Amino acid sequence: MANDSTSPYPYPNSTAQLEQLAGAAQQASSPSAEFDAQQRPPNPRKRRADGTPASARGVANLTPEQLARKRANDREAQRAIRERTRNTIEHLEARIKELESQQPFQEMQSALRTRDAIVAENEELKRRLQNIIVLAQYQSGGHGLNDLALATSQQAPLPMPQTPLQSDGQDNQQQQQYSHAYPQREGSSPALGQHNLHPDLRNLHAGQVPTAHMSGLPNGADTSPRQTRRQKPVTELPEWQRLPSHANPSNPIDTALIGLIQSRRAALQSGEAVQSVLGPPLPNFVGLMTTHRPDNQHPLVSGTSLLISEQMSTSDLPNRVAMMYMTYFLLQWIISPSQAMYERLPIWIRPTRVQQERQHSIWIDLMPWPQLRDKALSNPQSYPFTFFYNFTSQLSLNFPYDDSLCLQLRSHSGSSSSNDGESADEDWHINPIFEAHIRGLHNWTMSGGDDGELEGLLQGLGSVASSKAEA
Structure with missing residues (x-):
């Protein structure tokens, strides 16, 4: 096809025109590449040329003045956080003391102590009742004596004397001390009113x-x-x-x-x-x-x-x-x-x-x-x-x-x-x-x-x- 001067897309006919077109295309694409590089997040896996990982905050790239200003800001932020925490704790402690001084809290504490005492007493009563049940089982007819014990228990008791024994007042005092020190075992007969x-x-x-x-x-x-x-x-x-x-x-x-x-x-x-x-x-x-x-x-x-x-x-x-x-x-x-x-x-x-x-x-x-x-x-x-x-x-x-x-x-x-x-x-x-x-x-x-x-x-x-x- 012949080259028409009226064609909308004429072919370049010289090396200079080709270089101009390449330069224009490069200038047009350069701003977009820089914009993409700025918007793209840093890759944490990307390493520097020396082998160390790249810092996300870029502290190593800061100037001494910028680094000092950053550290001062960090210290100030930490002081503010500690101050807020301390104020919150003091406020909560004051609130706790205020609530503890009120009558409902005192009544609740008294009720809790009473409940704990009742629970402990209940456990002690259960333990004693269990011992009593076991003792009663051993003393009941369900655990009857064997033939030898039954024969022994059925033996006639030895006769008691018909006349009371003579003793002095010292014996009475001694027997009273003995009776208080050694109470009768369960199931024993009552003590006689004599000098024992x-x-x-x-x-x-x-x-x-x-x-x-x-x-x-x-x-x-x-x-x-x-x-x-x-x-x-x-x-x-x-x-x-x-x-x-x-x-x-x-x-x-x-x-x-x-x-x-x-x-x-x-x-x-x-x-x-x-x-x-x-x-x-x-x-x-x-x-x-x-x-x-x-x-x-x-x-x-x-x-x-x-x-x-x-x-x-x-x-x-x-x-x-x-x-x-x-x-x-x-x-x-x-x-x-x-x-x-x-x-x-x-x-x-x-x-x-x-x-x-x-x-x-x-x-x-x-x-x-x-x-x-x-x-x-x-x-x-x-x-x-x-x-x-x-x-x-x-x-x-x-x-x-x-x-x-x-x-x-x-x-x-x-x-x-x-x-x-x-x-x-x-x-x-x-x-x-x-x-x-x-x-x-x-x-x-x-x-x-x-x-x-x-x-x-x-x-x-x-x-x-x-x-x-x-x-």
Whole structure:
């Protein structure tokens, strides 16, 4: 096609015209590129030529004057923020004090304290009620005694004397102190309105020494006029005055028990109060839980604990606690016989007629079953002292809970002596549930063993027989 001068799009015909067109196009595109670069956000991943990331704020590009001005502005902003925060806190604290001083808030706080006290009291009542329910279950007919215990409970009581005993005013005062210190156990009969001290103890203040019947001394060692009075039949004495007849100590257990009885009676003879002589109503079992024994522990408690720890051939905690519990109660009654202390003893641990009439080793009194004690007394040569170790090794309390629950720990911040001489940083007391468990003879059984003499002794005692005999 020929080049027409009237064409709207003429072709350039020279190099100069092409350069002019290229320059114009470049000038037209340059402002748009700069505008796009200014509007596009910086890429945080883009790095500088030296390898360091580019700063979004561009602090490194500021001049010293600009950097100083920026830092001053930042400090001023931080001071303003702190000032606003402080003012807000002060305002809120003032508002809180204002609200707390108003009567509705005070009433609400009082109501909350009352509610907390009621909740705590309710929890304590629930805990006590649970203990009472458990105790009632153990004492109800649903947990009846076994054949041996039932036979023991059905035995006719020993006759009571027809004439009241003679005593002086000092005995009345001593018995009143004893009754206040040792309240009756649940289920015991009311105390008689008589003078409830044993005739042997009525003469202790006169300087007389206990007889063999009371302390294990040989017969004939006491030549006082009281000896004639003691020769009257034991059935003429009240039931709580009929003590077991003990022979001379012939083994470590007898020696320890008789020593405890004599030392405590000597303290009673010197004029010491009955409560101080007999110790607390319930012992502290800390000696069974640790080898450390408090120096200020009552002599009867520490002596009984040491005896059980060293002489019982079982490490089972419920068995040791039960034996210490029964031994402690029995010693308290033997040391100072009274009706209140006698009624604290379970029926099945009280001495039988055979124990009262035949001299025997005192360790026999520690066996729980009455017929078992009578059978051992009927043929003492066949059952020497070594039998006691076999007996305790096969004894079982059948406590249905964890062994550690038979005791409860009561901690004290300080150590201070009490009237009964019992104080320690840690007091381990018997759990009321386990105490009720102990007092039920049906919970005491003998486990199977290879000892033939023990198996022979248990023959004819019903559920007391070992599991090996049943097999």
